[in-house]
Amino acid sequence: MLLPQEVIRAKRDGFVLSPDQIQYFVDGLSSGHFNDAQVGSMAMAIFQRGMQTQEIVELTKAMMHSGQVLSWPELDRPVVDKHSTGGVGDKVSFMLAAIVSACGAYVPMVSGRGLGHTGGTSDKLEAIKGFNVQPSISEFKSIVKELGMAIISQTDDLAPADKRLYGIRDVTATVESIPLITASILSKKLASGLDALVMDVKVGNGAMMHNIDDSVALAKSICNVANGAGVKTEAVITDMNQVLGFSAGNALEMIETVDYLTGKSRESRLHEVTVALAVPMLVNTKLATGKDDAISKVNKVLANGSAAELFSKMIARLGGPSNLLENPWASMSKANIIQDVKASKSGYISAMQTRDIGMAIVELGGGRLANGQAIDHSVGLDQILPVGTKVEAGDTIARLHASTEDKANVATAHLFKAIEIGDQTPNESPVIYQTIA
Structure with missing residues (x-):
């Protein structure tokens, strides 16, 4: 039977979904027949149980055809x-x-x-x-x-x-x-x-x-x-x-x-x-x-x-x-608070906990904590020094842009933990790892 909870149950229990079940889920996304809680549950079931290649193909095709599919016959160069x-x-x-x-x-x-x-x-x-x-x-x-x-x-x-x-x-x-x-x-x-x-x-x-x-x-x-x-x-x-x-x-x-x-x-x-x-x-x-x-x-x-x-x-x-x-800058807003983040000690920037830096920006208001939330486009970081840079205590390692002093202070504390300074020059990481066709 095609009911939202039964399709969720099937994937939760590790079954391979049929094309009809996948199409039913995608139709429910578009129509609202799957409510937000059910969509979240389905996403978690897929996250935990995975999908076989053919299931991914069916999900891709169903979502692709849930709306308009473009074509460019009038163009004379590749798209x-x-x-x-x-x-x-x-x-x-x-x-x-x-x-x-x-x-x-x-x-x-x-x-x-x-x-x-x-x-x-x-x-x-x-x-x-x-x-x-x-x-x-x-x-x-x-x-x-x-x-x-x-x-x-x-x-x-x-x-x-x-x-x-x-x-x-x-x-x-x-x-x-x-x-x-x-x-x-x-x-x-x-x-x-x-x-x-x-x-x-x-x-x-x-x-x-x-x-x-x-x-x-x-x-x-x-x-x-x-x-x-x-x-x-x-x-x-x-x-x-x-x-x-x-x-x-x-x-x-x-x-x-x-x-x-x-x-x-x-x-x-x-x-x-x-x-x-x-x-x-x-x-x-x-x-x-x-x-x-x-x-x-x-x-x-x-x-x-x-x-x-x-x-x-x-x-x-x-x-x-x-x-x-x-x-x-004439068409963009600047943050109310702009302040330097300074190295707490001398050494080399040895590592960054990059996800934590991203979350610090989210907490500043530059990302979303809830679906549909408005964001503050002015906040974030610039003048960020890369891993491997030698710094002295008190040197600026980044510049923080925030809406309030309180948010700036909280973000700065997070950045001190996320940007590591060590005594040794870190091993250089590749920028490009490999290519797959």
Whole structure:
């Protein structure tokens, strides 16, 4: 019998769900026939019991077809996208979409909001006054055709079943499930009508996957399902054992994006990840003949300013200012309290508990503790020193942005615990671990 509690019971008890049961669950997500408690219970059952590959395929297809599925017959160049499993300070989508589009691809990027301790691409864009992350599908398609790129939030038209499940996973401790991550990502991406996809699968203490084996398993799951669906997909496993870039927090990451695209500053690890993802996006769409050609094209569009110009045009076209590159703070709010976090002793920054840093930003108001909660786009960290930096007692290791003195003090205490200073130079971690096709 198809009742919500019976489908939940079946997965709770470790049974393989039938296509009909999976479709019933997805229909219930869209219609509300599964209430929030039941959706949370189903997510937990999947989290604990897992899913076989065919179940993940069925869940992906059902969520993909829960709304509109895009196609791009009018476009004369390949359609490609990227998705990250999320981390702290991960603003790669912004520069990557602009770079790859400036190299000749169409990039219709449908992004998500923050999950748990990780920041959301859509939330970061909403730090910009006037920016509309949810245009109509027709407007989205028009902007992609006109500019070559657009970054929007998941709409009610694209995989609406996943949109509801995504929000409930965030507040029910079921984010790190490989079947749910795979189906969530691919239901949106396959509904976007892509020719190729590149996955940035994070690994480390600030990622959903803390160890390399789990990251490889997720990468293979995504590649198997997506390639099986006819979308050329490659996954790059990248490090998330420290904040990516100099900043973490919505407005602050948009500032770093502008600095990166305009050449004002480019943090080396952030640049390495961006280039590593751009290469398969260009090679797999035949816009580059190989790795060296792809890197040359990336460097060219950064150097000549065409990637920055394209990003600026997209911001303006979706309701933001026309002068974001020239004066980014004019359209974003600054925090009330800005104060330095100083090293308590001399030594080397030996490690970061990156998830704890992300949660400190959530507690500042920069993320959500409940589904649908409003966030403070101004709070976060910048001027973050990377692991391996030698510091003296009293040196600034990061700068904190908070709404109140009390919140600043609480966050500072958490940061002292999360950023470790030791006597020895730490072993250098790789930025890129491996690639899976």
